[in-house]
Amino acid sequence: MINDVYITPLKIIDTPGGNVMHAMKENDKGFYNFGEAYFSEIEEGAIKAWKRHRDMTLNIIVPFGKIRFILFDDRSKFDKQFQEIILSKNNYSRITIPPMIWVGFQGLFSERSLLLNIANIMHNPKEVDKKNIEEIKFNWKEINI
């Protein structure tokens, strides 16, 4: 487990006509401030990698489909590590990702999957670092599920 990354199981409430699914409350662990909420879709097999936010804390929920997240922590030169988390309605949880962690994700569902990010600051390209997928070595073909 990467330091300061939290995985919080969320409730799905069975309701006639369709479930109610928790995302985040203002008194939840991992909530610091509301800056912006946005969705990101990911097609089956597609990979979006790598991105690192220098200021933003991410709170990610997957309400539709199945997404594999790979986090890479190189904050310490001596203890670099990867963490894999797969979210879907079968593992309905929120991932809190602090600043300075590299994030990549891959769609594992036959349609487009959907994530919601509830971020503590608004989108600002100046606080985002990007790397091409091959700049951080990871075997995306091997899926541990």
Added chain:
Amino acid sequence: MINDVYITPLKIIDTPGGNVMHAMKENDKGFYNFGEAYFSEIEEGAIKAWKRHRDMTLNIIVPFGKIRFILFDDRSKFDKQFQEIILSKNNYSRITIPPMIWVGFQGLFSERSLLLNIANIMHNPKEVDKKNIEEIKFNWKEINI
């Protein structure tokens, strides 16, 4: 149009691997405070009606599927009115609904549709009023699309 109900068109940003879709920013019209965000699913043809929040302002986005919202304003005895809004990715917008408006919604998509509500207060059953569907007369069978 019902007073104080805002419909705000939102951006869908075409991105390789899957779109990025705006939901809400802290400086957006209709954002007062972050209390809670939650999802609600609605099956095809299913109707969830009627509910009124006495304190909560709702900010509703439909990132998947198609949902018909019927709002009913009976705050004034002399000027009661309905408003119909259909949200989907083809009409990708946010509805801001102030307190004291009755809300019902219906799934119009062949799978389950999904809405996100970004609310200014946390869920509290004490501030919610409910009515059975037949207590507010509305012809749900007639769809104006």
